[in-house]
Amino acid sequence: MRSITIRSPDDFHVHLRRGSLLSSVAPFTEQYFSRALVMPNTSPAIMEAEQVIRYQEEIRLVAPRLQTLMTIKLTMRTTKATIAAAKLVGVVAAKLYPEGVTTNSQDGVSSIESLYPIFEAMQEVGMVLCLHGELPEMFVMDREWAFLETLQAISMTFPRLKIVLEHITTSDAVKMVLQLPDTVAATITVHHMKLTLDDVVGGLLKPHNFCKPIPKRHVDKNVLIGAATSGNPKFFLGTDSAPHLIENKECASGCAGVFTAPVALQCLAEIFDNEESLEFLEAFTSEFGAQFYGLPLNEGTITLRRDERWVVSTQYGGVVPFLAGETLQWWVSQSVIR
Amino acid sequence: MRSITIRSPDDFHVHLRRGSLLSSVAPFTEQYFSRALVMPNTSPAIMEAEQVIRYQEEIRLVAPRLQTLMTIKLTMRTTKATIAAAKLVGVVAAKLYPEGVTTNSQDGVSSIESLYPIFEAMQEVGMVLCLHGELPEMFVMDREWAFLETLQAISMTFPRLKIVLEHITTSDAVKMVLQLPDTVAATITVHHMKLTLDDVVGGLLKPHNFCKPIPKRHVDKNVLIGAATSGNPKFFLGTDSAPHLIENKECASGCAGVFTAPVALQCLAEIFDNEESLEFLEAFTSEFGAQFYGLPLNEGTITLRRDERWVVSTQYGGVVPFLAGETLQWWVSQSVIR
Numbered sequence: 001m002r003s004i005t006i007r008s009p010d011d012f013h014v015h016l017r018r019g020s021l022l023s024s025v026a027p028f029t030e031q032y033f034s035r036a037l038v039m040p041n042t043s044p045a046i047m048e049a050e051q052v053i054r055y056q057e058e059i060r061l062v063a064p065r066l067q068t069l070m071t072i073k074l075t076m077r078t079t080k081a082t083i084a085a086a087k088l089v090g091v092v093a094a095k096l097y098p099e100g101v102t103t104n105s106q107d108g109v110s111s112i113e114s115l116y117p118i119f120e121a122m123q124e125v126g127m128v129l130c131l132h133g134e135l136p137e138m139f140v141m142d143r144e145w146a147f148l149e150t151l152q153a154i155s156m157t158f159p160r161l162k163i164v165l166e167h168i169t170t171s172d173a174v175k176m177v178l179q180l181p182d183t184v185a186a187t188i189t190v191h192h193m194k195l196t197l198d199d200v201v202g203g204l205l206k207p208h209n210f211c212k213p214i215p216k217r218h219v220d221k222n223v224l225i226g227a228a229t230s231g232n233p234k235f236f237l238g239t240d241s242a243p244h245l246i247e248n249k250e251c252a253s254g255c256a257g258v259f260t261a262p263v264a265l266q267c268l269a270e271i272f273d274n275e276e277s278l279e280f281l282e283a284f285t286s287e288f289g290a291q292f293y294g295l296p297l298n299e300g301t302i303t304l305r306r307d308e309r310w311v312v313s314t315q316y317g318g319v320v321p322f323l324a325g326e327t328l329q330w331w332v333s334q335s336v337i338r
Numbered sequence: 339m340r341s342i343t344i345r346s347p348d349d350f351h352v353h354l355r356r357g358s359l360l361s362s363v364a365p366f367t368e369q370y371f372s373r374a375l376v377m378p379n380t381s382p383a384i385m386e387a388e389q390v391i392r393y394q395e396e397i398r399l400v401a402p403r404l405q406t407l408m409t410i411k412l413t414m415r416t417t418k419a420t421i422a423a424a425k426l427v428g429v430v431a432a433k434l435y436p437e438g439v440t441t442n443s444q445d446g447v448s449s450i451e452s453l454y455p456i457f458e459a460m461q462e463v464g465m466v467l468c469l470h471g472e473l474p475e476m477f478v479m480d481r482e483w484a485f486l487e488t489l490q491a492i493s494m495t496f497p498r499l500k501i502v503l504e505h506i507t508t509s510d511a512v513k514m515v516l517q518l519p520d521t522v523a524a525t526i527t528v529h530h531m532k533l534t535l536d537d538v539v540g541g542l543l544k545p546h547n548f549c550k551p552i553p554k555r556h557v558d559k560n561v562l563i564g565a566a567t568s569g570n571p572k573f574f575l576g577t578d579s580a581p582h583l584i585e586n587k588e589c590a591s592g593c594a595g596v597f598t599a600p601v602a603l604q605c606l607a608e609i610f611d612n613e614e615s616l617e618f619l620e621a622f623t624s625e626f627g628a629q630f631y632g633l634p635l636n637e638g639t640i641t642l643r644r645d646e647r648w649v650v651s652t653q654y655g656g657v658v659p660f661l662a663g664e665t666l667q668w669w670v671s672q673s674v675i676r
Contacts, residue, residue: 139555140540141479200539201552202478203438205592210543217477251588252658254543320590 002307004278008300008337009265009285010035012069012293013130013166013187013238015257016059018042023062024317025243028261030063034298034337035290037130037238040073040095045107047073049085065337069293071095071130075107076114080121092293093128093164094118101136101143102212102256108132112150119154123161128293129154133165133173134213141197144169144213148176155184162292167192167240169213171223177234185292187238188228190267191258191322196221207249208320211242212256228284229277236289239264243319260322263312267323269304269330303334340645342616346638346675347603347623348373350407350631351468351504351525351576353595354397356380361400362655363581366599368401372636372675373628375468375576378411378433383445385411387423403675407631409433409468413445414452418459430631431466431502432456439474439481440550440594446470450488457492461499466631467492471503471511472551479535482507482551486514493522500630505530505578507551509561515572523630525576526566528605529596529660534559545587546658549580550594566622567615574627577602581657598660601650605661607642607668641672 011033016026029036038059040046046055052070059068071093072078072086083094096115097108109115122129133151134143155163165177165186177186195215200206215221227235241264242257249255260267265285272281290297310331314324349371354364367374376397378384384393390408397406409431410416410424421432434453435446447453460467471489472481493501503515503524515524533553538544553559565573579602580595587593598605603623610619628635648669652662 139534140536141555196477197539198478201535201548205543205545205548205587205594206590207543207545207592208590210539214539249543250590252544252546254545256543 003303003305003333004269004281005301005303006282007286008034008298008302008335009237010037010289010298011239011241011264012037012164012236012289013039013189013240014261015039015041015240015242017243018055018058021243021245021319022058025259025261025319026059026063026066028316029241030066030337031335032261032265032302032332033066034300035067035069035295037069037093038071040071041097045073046071047075047078048082049089049091052086052089052091069093073097074109074115074118076109076111078115078118080117083118083121083125083127087125087127091127093130094122095130095132097132098134098136101132101134112154116157119158119161123158128162128164130164130166133168140214141216145172148172151176151184152180155180159183164238164292166238167213168224169216170220174223174227178232182234185234185236187240188224188235189238189240190260190264191215193221193225193228193271194267207254208322208324209258210249210254210256211240211258225271225275229272229275229280231280231283233283233288233291235284236292237268237285238289245318246315246320249320258322259316259319262316262321263323263328265302265304265332266328266330269306270328273306273330300337302332302336304330305333306330341641341643341671342607342619343639343641344620345624346372346636346640346673347575348627348636349577349579349602350375350502350574350627351377351527351578352599353377353379353578353580355581356393356396359581359583359657360396363597363599363657364397364401364404366654367579368404368675370599370603370640370670370673371404372638373405373407373633375407375431376409378409379435383411384409385413385416386420387427387429390424390427390429407431411435412447412453412456414447414449416453416456418455421456421459421463421465425463425465429465431468432460433468433470435470436472436474439470439472450492454495457496457499461496466500466502468502468504471506478552479554483510486510489514489522490518493518497521502576502630504576505551506562507554508558512561512565516570520572523572523574525578526562526573527576527578528598528602529553531559531563531566531609532605545592546660546662547596548587548592548594549578549596563609563613567610567613567618569618569621571621571626571629573622574630575606575623576627583656584653584658587658596660597654597657600654600659601661601666603640603642603670604666604668607644608666611644611668638673638675640670640674642668643671644668
């Protein structure tokens with residue numbers, strides 16, 4: 001196939017940042033996606049309804065066509081009233097970051113069980129729980145695996161709570177998500193289908209491939225590709241596109257995160273093409289996520305072609321994108337976002 | 339114990355570089371060590387007798403009191419005549435880098451068995467074989483483990499060839515070295531007794547902790563500490579102190595290597611102290627290596643004390659040292675290098 005037209009996609013995990021970085025990165029998401037689930041771990045973080053409204057307005061000013069699906073960040077201070085108020089302003093999900101696990105997670109959750117009353121409230125109002133599924137006190141390669149029993153416990157305790165295990169990176173996570181009820185799904189990023197630990201520390205050190213959870217082994221990457229291209233509705237796209245200014249990546253203490261928004265769909269087309277699974281691309285990018293979140297399907301379309309090659313820019317507004325300078329086989333020829 | 343005086347040490351694995359970097363880093367090795375086994379993967383590399391002589395003279399000019407134990411780098415073009423000529427000018431060891439495995443190893447060895455005639459020649463003249471023991475085509479965490487059967491094969495084929503497995507990082511390597519004959523020893527670096535992969539990619543990305551072989555798991559680190567502090571003569575100090583200018587570490591493609599020369603002995607005293615094994619420090623730093631290489635013991639002394647704390651400089655001549663800015667418990671109060 002030399003071209004494919006799919007329903008316009010949703011990105012169920014994206015970091016749009018704030019301030020000037022927001023202005024330079026949000027247009028890429030707006031260009032390629034109808035809707036975006038916007039992560040709340042900005043600085044300052046989004047934890048309450050009024051912050052949601054303010055942040056949503058900030059995004060609207062720089063990316064007016066993007067439909068934002070807003071989230072709040074759970075902390076040890078989140079109350080049932082927080083959840084109720086957030087629901088009222090349209091928040092669709094609350095995100096749990098275990099304390100210290102990634103960018104801006106210093107005030108994350110130190111005791112997950114103490115949040116059970118909050119999960120109860122989320123279950124009642126129909127708010128999705130998004131999990132950064134890592135136990136930060138474990139060895140970096142074991143953190144996701146070690147979190148899986150927590151995922152299992154939450155899903156067993158709250159059988160009507162919808163839970164998304166975000167940006168999964170291991171074959172263990174794929175297995176666990178498959179074995180849990182339909183209330184549990186997982187997002188898969190583009191970069192975790194492209195990278196292993198070898199691409200971060202295997203040759204020269206590559207800060208622009210550095211992200212959390214850290215990419216794992218080749219077998220894990222292959223299992224993720226298998227899950228994404230399988231047509232199983234438990235797995236859908238959340239890019240975790242996470243821009244950092246170049247000076248915060250190429251330094252003595254580099255931030256975790258890969259800016260994939262400008263290349264995500266092009267990469268996905270290549271991955272699905274290589275797997276001879278292009279017929280499942282639309283479901284992964286534009287259907288399964290919406291269905292899980294109980295949202296209508298988008299009406300726009302996006303067309304990808306592979307009749308020309310294109311070279312990824314080396315920088316966008318001070319941020320080095322994923323695959324900077326590399327040549328991709330697929331490109332977006334038309335995007336009718338509605 | 340608040341102070342310890344030991345025979346002045348040898349560093350059986352150090353990168354002194356060339357040019358201006360040589361001038362800024364060699365004095366640290368000269369200050370703390372009587373002798374240094376100087377690695378040959380400079381740019382350009384040291385592969386022939388005449389290059390050895392020239393490089394040795396370059397070092398002498400900036401670190402005149404340091405006794406240099408010179409090495410050559412094995413390549414697919416090394417001949418028996420190369421070995422004979424190198425032996426004549428005092429070369430004590432030849433270093434094997436599998437192709438592509440670390441800094442300046444692009445012209446490393448692609449087929450180890452084809453070097454067997456060279457190993458034969460080295461065995462005959464009594465030249466030590468130093469191995470960078472990693473199979474570069476493997477996943478980064480498995481590369482050392484995967485090399486061990488090559489080590490075993492070489493040692494079985496050349497029963498009189500002295501072999502050093504350099505900078506070991508895994509419990510598997512410790513076990514293999516213990517099980518092989520006395521012709522096989524291993525060096526252990528200071529940083530591999532301090533770091534795990536968590537210290538490189540577990541929090542923020544830390545380019546100044548990035549080295550090859552990549553630091554492994556906590557259990558591996560503990561086994562290395564156990565081997566170094568055990569008083570077993572098969573394990574001795576080779577710091578692999580490997581300075582890179584800050585701009586070659588904090589960048590999009592960072593070099594592997596940790597500059598430990600200014601802090602190596604101070605760190606070791608702390609490690610041995612923590613293990614209540616200070617009585618084995620001298621053997622590890624100043625005896626076992628010399629005995630393995632068949633060299634006389636040094637006559638100078640070095641005294642370390644822990645009655646004051648000192649803070650490691652954040653930079654030495656454009657190079658960020660290991661533990662930059664951190665406070666160490668032990669310091670070198672006197673160094674009588676002879």
